[in-house]
Amino acid sequence: MAKHATPLLDQLESGPWPSFVSDLKQEAESRAKNEKGVEHQIPQDVCEDILGILELSYKHGRTHWKHGGIVGVFGYGGGVIGRYCDQPEMFPGVAHFHTLRINQPGGKFYNTKFLRQLCDLWDFRGSGMTNMHGSTGDIVLLGTTTPQLEEIFHTITHDMNQDLGGSGSNLRTPSDCIGQARCEYACYDTQDLCYALTMEYQDELHRPAFPYKFKFKFDGCPNCCVASIARSDMSFIGTWKDDIRIDKKAVAAYVGGEIPPNAGAHSGRDWGKFDIVKEVINLCPTKCMSYEGGKLSINNRECTRCMHCINVMPQALRIGNEKGVSILVGAKAPILDGAQMGSLLVPFVKVEEPYDKIKEVIEAIWDWWMEEGKNRERLGELIKRQGFQKLLEATGIKAIPQHVKEPRTNPYIFWKEDEVKGGWDRDINEFRKHHQR
Amino acid sequence: MDKEAGQKTVLDFLKKKSKSKSKFYLKDFNALFPEDKPRVVKNLVNQMVQEEILEYWSSGSTTLYGKKGAGKQAAAEHED
Numbered sequence: 362m363a364k365h366a367t368p369l370l371d372q373l374e375s376g377p378w379p380s381f382v383s384d385l386k387q388e389a390e391s392r393a394k395n396e397k398g399v400e401h402q403i404p405q406d407v408c409e410d411i412l413g414i415l416e417l418s419y420k421h422g423r424t425h426w427k428h429g430g431i432v433g434v435f436g437y438g439g440g441v442i443g444r445y446c447d448q449p450e451m452f453p454g455v456a457h458f459h460t461l462r463i464n465q466p467g468g469k470f471y472n473t474k475f476l477r478q479l480c481d482l483w484d485f486r487g488s489g490m491t492n493m494h495g496s497t498g499d500i501v502l503l504g505t506t507t508p509q510l511e512e513i514f515h516t517i518t519h520d521m522n523q524d525l526g527g528s529g530s531n532l533r534t535p536s537d538c539i540g541q542a543r544c545e546y547a548c549y550d551t552q553d554l555c556y557a558l559t560m561e562y563q564d565e566l567h568r569p570a571f572p573y574k575f576k577f578k579f580d581g582c583p584n585c586c587v588a589s590i591a592r593s594d595m596s597f598i599g600t601w602k603d604d605i606r607i608d609k610k611a612v613a614a615y616v617g618g619e620i621p622p623n624a625g626a627h628s629g630r631d632w633g634k635f636d637i638v639k640e641v642i643n644l645c646p647t648k649c650m651s652y653e654g655g656k657l658s659i660n661n662r663e664c665t666r667c668m669h670c671i672n673v674m675p676q677a678l679r680i681g682n683e684k685g686v687s688i689l690v691g692a693k694a695p696i697l698d699g700a701q702m703g704s705l706l707v708p709f710v711k712v713e714e715p716y717d718k719i720k721e722v723i724e725a726i727w728d729w730w731m732e733e734g735k736n737r738e739r740l741g742e743l744i745k746r747q748g749f750q751k752l753l754e755a756t757g758i759k760a761i762p763q764h765v766k767e768p769r770t771n772p773y774i775f776w777k778e779d780e781v782k783g784g785w786d787r788d789i790n791e792f793r794k795h796h797q798r
Numbered sequence: 799m800d801k802e803a804g805q806k807t808v809l810d811f812l813k814k815k816s817k818s819k820s821k822f823y824l825k826d827f828n829a830l831f832p833e834d835k836p837r838v839v840k841n842l843v844n845q846m847v848q849e850e851i852l853e854y855w856s857s858g859s860t861t862l863y864g865k866k867g868a869g870k871q872a873a874a875e876h877e878d
């Protein structure tokens with residue numbers, strides 16, 4: 362018999378999808394049975410109480426969680442998010458229910474030993490409930506009490522060789538796609554760049570330095586598997602400068618039906634014979650491809666590297682050889698002023714250790730944002746408020762056509778003093794020689 | 799920046815404000831040091847947290863700073 366009746370939550374289990382309610386009930390049951398004899402360091406019935414408080418919130422139509430707190434591990438300003446409920450008598454198991462963000466491994470590569478350690482730790486010192494992964498990328502450990510924090514931190518850092526992630530007005534845990542470890546589309550080593558910048562900016566990650574949150578994400582190619590373009594203040598997207606490499610024989614094999622399109626990803630249904638004109642040429646967003654007399658050609662000057670043709674015919678078309686990264690800035694979720702995608706700042710830079718060119722851009726942006734950004738103002742909002750031109754000045758980047766989003770809508774041109782010969786100062790006597798009063 | 803003088807400026811400011819407020823944004827401290835870069839001020843107040851003079855308060859998305867033990871939170875959550 363469950364500790365609290367949860368008729369409203371039970372209803373959520375009736376749909377076709379896996380339900381977090383079922384997961385919570387399963388964990389509640391497993392903690393109650395405790396077959397492994399774990400010495401639970403936080404209330405054994407924490408999952409019962411989380412179900413209970415959520416049911417109450419549904420009943421009342423308002424939350425019973427308070428916001429924030431003075432929790433953290435010594436020396437760190439991020440990684441722990443304090444949560445307290447406002448009905449501790451009714452739900453003592455969740456009186457404290459703090460969340461920990463743990464830095465996920467590069468590309469989210471795990472071995473089973475690490476996952477077992479993580480689960481054991483969380484059964485022992487937490488609620489047993491995790492979120493793999495939070496939208497920022499971290500391993501999210503849900504629900505523990507203040508006295509457990511330092512203990513957990515010790516185990517994570519000493520036994521698991523891992524660290525807390527970012528939260529609050531910090532650099533958030535950088536995250537990356539699997540990149541060159543598995544993926545032939547990767548234009549640079551996402552994991553190396555992600556790791557190098559994570560190590561370089563430890564201080565920014567752990568000790569609040571900014572007006573608000575700041576996110577880096579690394580995608581090896583424009584397929585954007587970690588959605589950096591939509592979710593990070595600075596998004597690093599792999600790209601190439603030269604031509605898409607074409608293997609004519611393989612093109613013929615796709616056309617002839619010997620190789621399934623999209624690497625067979627859509628083979629669950631019969632879509633009919635592969636039609637290269639309909640499915641590739643006509644879908645190229647810049648109309649820069651043609652297929653005539655059995656010959657595929659690409660006007661690479663017009664290609665925007667959208668990846669579509671390469672995704673459909675990966676054996677016939679390959680990314681170019683001159684590879685690098687594009688840096689986009691200012692993406693954010695819709696809290697203020699609506700959601701925003703990243704805007705292109707650096708169209709192409711080679712990704713070369715020790716990544717000094719990339720660090721220069723990052724640090725110039727931080728200096729500008731730390732100086733000019735208001736409290737709780739994301740980089741994207743500052744760019745909107747002060748203008749993209751201000752960002753170009755702050756980073757010392759020259760305006761280029763790729764920075765132009767749309768034709769101008771403002772007919773006025775305002776010159777700055779240093780753009781005018783002699784500045785604003787005029788010799789009045791020289792002027793009077795030619796103009797009477 | 800002179801560390802001791804800097805810490806004193808921060809503490810004087812917190813004392814002056816203590817009747818009305820116990821938690822502050824990093825930017826509030828920047829305003830106390832108009833001559834210094836935000837990065838220098840950040841290092842000063844973060845150092846004060848390391849020395850347990852100040853403490854962080856975080857909503858999860860935003861971080862505030864206050865004098866250690868000041869304000870209601872610790873007492874209200876039975877954490878003091």
Ligand code: HEM
Pocket residue numbers: none
């Ligand atoms: C380099 C020389 C000049 C420049 C660049 C200039 C520019 C302008 C501009 C841009 C406006 C429109 C302001 C607005 O719509 O808000 C304007 C208005 C006007 N200007 Fe000039 N102007 C110049 C010389 C003159 C001269 C020499 C006269 C007369 C002798 C003159 C008389 C006027 C008048 C009567 C208006 C309309 C004012 C109103 O509607 O409120 N301007 N001028």
Ligand code: HEM
Pocket residue numbers: none
């Ligand atoms: C390089 C020289 C000049 C420039 C760049 C200039 C520019 C302008 C501009 C931008 C306007 C406003 C147009 C609008 O949006 O309605 C304007 C209006 C006007 N300008 Fe000029 N102007 C010049 C010389 C002059 C001179 C020498 C005179 C007279 C001696 C003059 C008389 C006027 C008048 C009367 C108007 C108002 C017209 C109206 O309101 O319909 N402008 N000028």
Ligand code: SF4
Pocket residue numbers: 538539540541544545546547548580581582583584585586587
């Ligand atoms: S973003 Fe591109 S390189 Fe990275 S995993 Fe996805 S397809 Fe591969």
Ligand code: SF4
Pocket residue numbers: 644645646647648649650659663664665666667668669670671
């Ligand atoms: S990558 Fe996109 S833009 Fe470039 S040729 Fe292929 S379909 Fe066209």
